[in-house]
Amino acid sequence: MPALGADMDWGIVIEWLKQPGDVLSRGDIVAVVETQKGAIEIEVFEDGVLEEIKVEPGRKVPVGEVLALIRGAGEAAAEPDVVPPPPEEPKPVTAPVTTAAPAIPVQEGLRISPAARREAERRGIDPAAVAAGPDGIIGLREIESAAPAPPRAAGPKGLDLDEMRKAIAAAMARSKREIPHYYVSRTIDVSLLMDWLATENARRPVEARLLYAAPLLKAAARALTKSPQLNGRFEEGVFRPSGAVHIGAATAIRGGGLIAPAIHDADTLGLDQLMDKLRDLVARVRGGRLRSSEMMDPTVTLSNLGEDTADAMYPVIYPPQVAIIGCGAIVERPWVVDGKVVPRNLMTVSVAGDHRVSDGRMAAQFLNRFDRLLQTPEAL
Amino acid sequence: MTDDELAELIKSTLTGVAPDIEGEEFDPDETFREQFEIDSMDFLNFVIALHKATGVEIPEADYPQLQTLSGAIAYMKSHGKGD
Numbered sequence: 001m002p003a004l005g006a007d008m009d010w011g012i013v014i015e016w017l018k019q020p021g022d023v024l025s026r027g028d029i030v031a032v033v034e035t036q037k038g039a040i041e042i043e044v045f046e047d048g049v050l051e052e053i054k055v056e057p058g059r060k061v062p063v064g065e066v067l068a069l070i071r072g073a074g075e076a077a078a079e080p081d082v083v084p085p086p087p088e089e090p091k092p093v094t095a096p097v098t099t100a101a102p103a104i105p106v107q108e109g110l111r112i113s114p115a116a117r118r119e120a121e122r123r124g125i126d127p128a129a130v131a132a133g134p135d136g137i138i139g140l141r142e143i144e145s146a147a148p149a150p151p152r153a154a155g156p157k158g159l160d161l162d163e164m165r166k167a168i169a170a171a172m173a174r175s176k177r178e179i180p181h182y183y184v185s186r187t188i189d190v191s192l193l194m195d196w197l198a199t200e201n202a203r204r205p206v207e208a209r210l211l212y213a214a215p216l217l218k219a220a221a222r223a224l225t226k227s228p229q230l231n232g233r234f235e236e237g238v239f240r241p242s243g244a245v246h247i248g249a250a251t252a253i254r255g256g257g258l259i260a261p262a263i264h265d266a267d268t269l270g271l272d273q274l275m276d277k278l279r280d281l282v283a284r285v286r287g288g289r290l291r292s293s294e295m296m297d298p299t300v301t302l303s304n305l306g307e308d309t310a311d312a313m314y315p316v317i318y319p320p321q322v323a324i325i326g327c328g329a330i331v332e333r334p335w336v337v338d339g340k341v342v343p344r345n346l347m348t349v350s351v352a353g354d355h356r357v358s359d360g361r362m363a364a365q366f367l368n369r370f371d372r373l374l375q376t377p378e379a380l
Numbered sequence: 381m382t383d384d385e386l387a388e389l390i391k392s393t394l395t396g397v398a399p400d401i402e403g404e405e406f407d408p409d410e411t412f413r414e415q416f417e418i419d420s421m422d423f424l425n426f427v428i429a430l431h432k433a434t435g436v437e438i439p440e441a442d443y444p445q446l447q448t449l450s451g452a453i454a455y456m457k458s459h460g461k462g463d
Contacts (some may be wrong), residue, residue: 255400279421
């Protein structure tokens with residue numbers, strides 16, 4: 001069971017999409033796991049053959065538990081009659097565990113998802129009296145069909161906002177406990193960016209229009225390639241900078257809650273590609289499914305508050321990352337340009353950094369570069 | 381289209397891009413952002429869907445007129461979609 005983020009300590013296998021004997025390629029989705037942040041698709045990281053499924057659907061298992069065995073390409077198949085063991089053991093489908101995962105007792109006999117259990121509690125239904133679905137687990141569908149629907153619960157279907165709040169609380173408490181945060185901020189004149197965007201969008205059909213989040217992500221990613229101390233992971237007492245910039249794009253969930261799945265290699269993507277990725281991510285945060293790599297890979301997070309919100313934010317780092325960038329709303333304010341006070345569109349950008357890895361000066365240099373890149377949006 | 385038909389079209393278009401608000405009551409004069417936490421990505425998707433449903437060209441400069449149900453109805457009427 002991979003740790004799909006610092007705040008995860010258990011997961012429930014919902015279904016296996018591959019069966020023993022199936023040939024797997026890197027990136028294939030093998031299973032769907034229910035977590036506190038909704039259903040996540042589990043990808044494999046290498047080629048091979050699915051040898052054995054160790055955890056059947058419906059079981060709640062702690063992070064680190066082996067879900068299945070994959071025989072790598074070129075490794076000998078295990079044959080019961082042959083004595084010599086294969087040179088390499090099949091690799092377990094799991095991920096490095098970043099936190100000690102407490103063993104979680106599994107409720108014997110009853111196979112029910114946490115969302116379904118909460119929903120059952122809310123409706124006053126005894127889960128033991130509900131027939132399991134075709135996969136042998138009691139899910140939301142089974143609970144919902146067991147009683148007339150009550151008023152709509154806040155939040156997207158299948159996502160338990162109370163569980164998500166617990167997950168956020170755990171990750172943020174860990175962050176505030178372990179990470180010595182510092183903050184720097186800079187007010188950036190984004191008038192040129194907004195003018196360029198207005199001109200660009202005026203000549204684009206509505207389907208191809210850009211949100212300013214796309215150039216923000218691109219400029220941040222490019223600036224981060226020169227700030228290795230802000231981009232990477234701090235694990236087991238060691239900071240490992242990341243060569244690639246995988247920006248977690250913080251996305252709010254209606255009713256409360258937040259997920260920041262990764263946009264991989266954001267520095268190498270064009271604005272249209274970034275816009276497509278963002279659209280896809282938001283859609284899957286809201287209604288669909290995120291992938292395990294998107295949950296595990298972010299090397300830094302960008303949180304963009306958006307229109308009509310607040311002028312600035314003081315974000316909290318999502319461990320094991322070492323920095324988070326917070327963009328306030330764009331506001332029109334008086335600003336001095338060439339000795340004259342003129343109205344300009346301004347955005348206050350904050351960086352929270354991890355003092356175990358970097359200092360405020362490095363984050364200030366990042367903000368300088370970020371500002372410069374935003375002054376030539378056409379070159380992004 | 382009558383005002384009621386336009387209202388239904390606009391509601392179903394918004395619900396189409398934000399399925400989790402299905403069944404919600406609409407306050408005609410409150411912004412979608414205030415009522416339903418519609419963010420800029422949802423709103424862009426709403427404008428795209430509204431354009432597809434009606435054929436009305438909606439330049440970015442007109443977005444503020446579409447932030448409420450009553451505003452969106454008035455906008456569609458002023459673009460030839462009323463009775």
